[in-house]
Amino acid sequence: MFETRQGETLLAADPAGLRPDGHVVFIGRIVSPWVVRDECPKNMRAARETGRAASILIDEPYRPGLQNLERASHVVILSWLHHAPRNLIVQKPRHAAEPKGVFSLRSPARPNPVGLHVAKLVALDIEAGRIGIDAIDVLDGTPVIDIKPYYASVDAFPEATIAGRDEK
Amino acid sequence: MFETRQGETLLAADPAGLRPDGHVVFIGRIVSPWVVRDECPKNMRAARETGRAASILIDEPYRPGLQNLERASHVVILSWLHHAPRNLIVQKPRHAAEPKGVFSLRSPARPNPVGLHVAKLVALDIEAGRIGIDAIDVLDGTPVIDIKPYYASVDAFPEATIAGRDEK
Numbered sequence: 001m002f003e004t005r006q007g008e009t010l011l012a013a014d015p016a017g018l019r020p021d022g023h024v025v026f027i028g029r030i031v032s033p034w035v036v037r038d039e040c041p042k043n044m045r046a047a048r049e050t051g052r053a054a055s056i057l058i059d060e061p062y063r064p065g066l067q068n069l070e071r072a073s074h075v076v077i078l079s080w081l082h083h084a085p086r087n088l089i090v091q092k093p094r095h096a097a098e099p100k101g102v103f104s105l106r107s108p109a110r111p112n113p114v115g116l117h118v119a120k121l122v123a124l125d126i127e128a129g130r131i132g133i134d135a136i137d138v139l140d141g142t143p144v145i146d147i148k149p150y151y152a153s154v155d156a157f158p159e160a161t162i163a164g165r166d167e168k
Numbered sequence: 169m170f171e172t173r174q175g176e177t178l179l180a181a182d183p184a185g186l187r188p189d190g191h192v193v194f195i196g197r198i199v200s201p202w203v204v205r206d207e208c209p210k211n212m213r214a215a216r217e218t219g220r221a222a223s224i225l226i227d228e229p230y231r232p233g234l235q236n237l238e239r240a241s242h243v244v245i246l247s248w249l250h251h252a253p254r255n256l257i258v259q260k261p262r263h264a265a266e267p268k269g270v271f272s273l274r275s276p277a278r279p280n281p282v283g284l285h286v287a288k289l290v291a292l293d294i295e296a297g298r299i300g301i302d303a304i305d306v307l308d309g310t311p312v313i314d315i316k317p318y319y320a321s322v323d324a325f326p327e328a329t330i331a332g333r334d335e336k
Binding site: 015090155 | 286
């Protein structure tokens, strides 16, 4: 699933085996339509194009933290991509001509496997701990470590570019 | 520094003392102009308004991961706000009339203290592990856990709103 390809580089010390500098607790799980890897959209744009909504189920102790989240039209979700290897520092994506550094990629395989997803907030049931969102690009059951309101003033850079990619 | 205010709610079990579900390793540190809390800008907009640039110093083993990052005009930085308490589930920001759930706030005090910052990439020295950015809103020395390229296609929502805030 994450075989090493030509041109890739592994870290000498796998972060999965290093002494922790900090620890995370899972605050909930993503409920998504995607149960097998082949079906799972590769990014949020592809996820939206499927027209399939998703949700996040927040564990009971953390539900009071959802108060007032309905103020936000969009939310940032930080997930924990716990199945991904953490030692692939230079990677060769399947459709890329050359290997690339992990920090120039949105690959789930990274030293700290934190996924970043911006989604539209479509429903909120605080008592049930359920956040409805327009789409998600991760497998059902993926752990969540944080939810933040999206602030256009500091988070939106529509003019951002990626050279060599079809990004505006 | 993080005294409990009227209307705030603490978690029964402090995530700082819970059994870890996952662990993070620090991949570097933020080098910022801000060494005392009172000077530190409260958000990235305020940080930009100071006109003071900043940088990120990536530790040696992780520097090969910076290859090709120069493709990106903007980067997402995930920091680890290790001085913040993790058990404040409902918070009363100093200038807010009412307490609010942590997931509706960008407070550094949250169950998993991951900070999210989008910055303009202004310089990159892979050999030295230095990423120059236009601004940052955290104290000098703050640990970094991830760097991602910013993709306008999935990260930019200029139309996002926060009800009751001066957010477009």
